[in-house]
Amino acid sequence: xxxxxxxxxxxxxxxxxxxxxxxxxxxxxxxxxxxxxxxxxxxxxxxxxxxxxxxxxxxxxxxxxxxxxxxxxxxxxxxxxxxxxxxxxxxxxxxxxxxxxxxxxxxxxxxxxxxxxxxxxxxxxxxxxxxxxxxxxxxxxxxxxxxxxxxxxxxxxxxxxxxxxxxxxxxxxxxxxxxxxxxxxxxxxxxxxxxxxxxxxxxxxxxxxxxxxxxxxxxxxxxxxxxxxxxxxxxxxxxxxxxxxxxxxxxxxxxxxxxxxxxxxxxxxxxxxxxxxxxxxxxxxxxxxxxxxxxxxxxxxxxxxxxxxxxxxxxxxxxxxxxxxxxxxxxxxxxxxxxxxxxxxxxxxxxxxxxxxxxxxxxxxxxxxxxxxxxxxxxxxxxxxxxxxxxxxxxxxxxxxxxxxxxxxxxxxxxxxxxxxxxxxxxxxxxxxxxxxxxxxxxxxxxxxxxxxxxxxxxxxxxxxxxxxxxxxxxxxxxxxxxxxx
Amino acid sequence: xxxxxxxxxxxxxxxxxxxxxxxxxxxxxxxxxxxxxxxxxxxxxxxxxxxxxxxxxxxxxxxxxxxxxxxxxxxxxxxxxxxxxx
Numbered sequence: 001x002x003x004x005x006x007x008x009x010x011x012x013x014x015x016x017x018x019x020x021x022x023x024x025x026x027x028x029x030x031x032x033x034x035x036x037x038x039x040x041x042x043x044x045x046x047x048x049x050x051x052x053x054x055x056x057x058x059x060x061x062x063x064x065x066x067x068x069x070x071x072x073x074x075x076x077x078x079x080x081x082x083x084x085x086x087x088x089x090x091x092x093x094x095x096x097x098x099x100x101x102x103x104x105x106x107x108x109x110x111x112x113x114x115x116x117x118x119x120x121x122x123x124x125x126x127x128x129x130x131x132x133x134x135x136x137x138x139x140x141x142x143x144x145x146x147x148x149x150x151x152x153x154x155x156x157x158x159x160x161x162x163x164x165x166x167x168x169x170x171x172x173x174x175x176x177x178x179x180x181x182x183x184x185x186x187x188x189x190x191x192x193x194x195x196x197x198x199x200x201x202x203x204x205x206x207x208x209x210x211x212x213x214x215x216x217x218x219x220x221x222x223x224x225x226x227x228x229x230x231x232x233x234x235x236x237x238x239x240x241x242x243x244x245x246x247x248x249x250x251x252x253x254x255x256x257x258x259x260x261x262x263x264x265x266x267x268x269x270x271x272x273x274x275x276x277x278x279x280x281x282x283x284x285x286x287x288x289x290x291x292x293x294x295x296x297x298x299x300x301x302x303x304x305x306x307x308x309x310x311x312x313x314x315x316x317x318x319x320x321x322x323x324x325x326x327x328x329x330x331x332x333x334x335x336x337x338x339x340x341x342x343x344x345x346x347x348x349x350x351x352x353x354x355x356x357x358x359x360x361x362x363x364x365x366x367x368x369x370x371x372x373x374x375x376x377x378x379x380x381x382x383x384x385x386x387x388x389x390x391x392x393x394x395x396x397x398x399x400x401x402x403x404x405x406x407x408x409x410x411x412x413x414x415x416x417x418x419x420x421x422x423x424x425x426x427x428x429x430x431x432x433x434x435x436x437x438x439x440x441x442x443x444x445x446x447x448x449x450x451x452x453x454x455x456x457x458x459x460x461x462x463x464x465x466x467x468x469x470x471x472x473x474x475x476x477x478x479x480x481x482x483x484x485x486x
Numbered sequence: 487x488x489x490x491x492x493x494x495x496x497x498x499x500x501x502x503x504x505x506x507x508x509x510x511x512x513x514x515x516x517x518x519x520x521x522x523x524x525x526x527x528x529x530x531x532x533x534x535x536x537x538x539x540x541x542x543x544x545x546x547x548x549x550x551x552x553x554x555x556x557x558x559x560x561x562x563x564x565x566x567x568x569x570x571x572x
Binding site for chain 1: 505506507508509510511512513514515524525528529549552553556557559560562563565566569
């Protein structure tokens with residue numbers, strides 16, 4: 001507990017003593033009369049008694065709501081009534097006090113219902129759409145809409161495009177190269193998934209992108225290391241043609257099929273007609289569906305380290321260091337960051353994606369207000385063409401990020417801080433890194449600012465950060481074999 | 487006592503809401519042992535004496551702890567409400 005919290009307001013000792021006895025139903029008749037006299041003669045005393053009664057009622061509600069979880073209001077009402085009735089009766093005066101407590105409880109019940117609902121509501125994550133693809137090439141391409149993408153445009157998850165004329169090639173960050181032939185309407189659902197509404201797409205998938213899926217209204221076509229094409233019409237006809245390698249075709253449930261999925265190899269095709277409920281094998285039409293995939297190597301994900309990923313609370317995160325900060329009880333100099341349990345106002349940890357890290361676990365009592373700590377992480381771009389790299393961090397920080405440096409150079413950043421009372425920390429802010437990247441190891445530093453606890457401005461309070469990376473680029477092409485003349 | 491009821495009835499609802507929010511924040515700032523004691527004493531029908539027995543303490547000591555915790559909470563809530571009003 002912060003020292004300031006332990007300093008009670010000055011209250012006359014006898015009055016406080018009587019109030020303490022009253023709230024635990026330990027007042028004798030004479031003490032009850034004494035309390036009533038004190039209250040009748042002093043407005044401040046009356047206010048204090050009221051606050052104590054309110055607190056007592058509040059504590060009953062809070063604690064029981066905490067222990068019983070999402071209790072419905074219908075359950076909460078009778079429960080509260082029970083909780084404010086003392087266990088034993090000692091006098092008529094106590095009965096009057098019980099009535100008061102009951103009234104206070106009734107007045108506050110709606111408020112507590114609202115409060116307990118908000119207290120127990122899981123804090124939802126607010127993530128920003130992640131970049132997942134890049135327009136690599138276009139040939140006489142016309143797009144629906146005024147501002148069609150130009151070569152180099154980066155698509156984020158969920159983007160839809162309608163190619164009305166020409167061809168276009170999109171590089172997916174998972175390692176798939178996808179050629180669209182007009183008219184073609186696709187949604188880039190995720191790095192490894194394209195939803196084909198209408199048209200023809202041809203995909204070539206790198207080894208590291210295995211599992212890439214093209215979905216239509218009739219089937220999912222899952223790559224198993226291959227080059228394949230998928231066609232879909234607005235009339236519900238879909239075809240998958242395997243040009244090389246293998247795919248797994250999963251007809252959707254609205255199509256008659258005896259199998260949940262089937263394997264197609266090079267030269268094979270599969271056709272599904274939703275209306276007629278027909279699913280048949282065909283021979284692949286290479287002449288119609290093959291496409292030129294360009295000379296550039298496919299994009300490849302960069303190995304990055306989200307904070308706390310896969311670790312347990314209390315573990316040091318070997319990929320994240322706190323390289324600088326204000327020395328205090330919790331921080332004595334450079335150290336590994338520690339995975340911490342999510343504080344009550346934090347987005348819950350997710351071991352599979354990212355977790356909060358701080359100077360210590362638990363995150364409270366924390367570090368002095370108005371201080372700054374530098375969290376440092378690295379990633380390796382060895383083997384990547386740095387000029388093709390896209391890397392972005394989604395960041396939540398308590399209380400904010402003041403600066404980000406890449407290899408020691410500050411990048412352009414709209415710094416932020418969140419320091420309201422009862423502030424939630426659940427919204428990821430995107431930090432795009434475009435400058436100062438270099439081949440090999442790259443170091444990124446986040447200066448995390450710790451604000452003020454609005455309840456105890458002088459007391460230490462938590463500092464923590466949570467980062468989820470998204471990065472991809474094109475691998476360097478191997479130089480042509482040199483010819484050695486003897 | 488009627489004056490107390492009148493006082494309560496006159497309190498604006500916003501004030502009660504602010505107080506509730508303040509309590510929520512202040513409880514989180516209690517040391518874990520105090521928070522656990524609050525949960526034990528306010529979260530069930532168990533008598534203080536039984537709770538004290540379970541903790542290996544006297545009932546008087548538990549009552550004293552609760553008084554201290556309540557005063558700390560009151561002070562914290564007061565500060566929070568004052569801070570908000572500024």
